[in-house]
Amino acid sequence: REIRRDRVTVRRARPSDVPQLAALVCDWATEERLLPRCAAQIALALDDYVVAVDPRGRVLACAAVREYSPSLAELVSVATAREAHGRGLGRLVVAAA
Secondary structure (H helix, E strand, C coil), X not given: CCEEECCEEEEECCHHHHHHHHHHHHHHHCCCCCCCCCHHHXXXXXXXXXXXXXXXXXXXXXXXXXXXXXXXXXXXXXXXXXXXXXXXXXXXXXXXX
C-alpha cells in the first residue's frame, strides 16, 4: 500500500531502489550513526524496507524492520537524506515499516 503526502510517496522498496538505499545508509554509516549495509545485504532484506520517494523516484528516506520472532523485531536502517530533513519523512517510513 502506498501513502502519498506532499509530493512524496511512501512504499515498499523495489530492487531498483537498492543502489540509492545503499548510498543513503552508507552516508550515515560513515559518521557512525548507522550500521553499514552494503547493496547485497540490502537486496537480500529488501522485503523489510520501506522508502519515501519524490516524484522522480529519488529515495529520500528509508526504514526496515528485521523480525526475529513473532514477539521480537528490530527497526534498522532508519535514514533520511540530508536535504529532506525536517519534513517528517523519517516518521512516515517508520510508521509504514
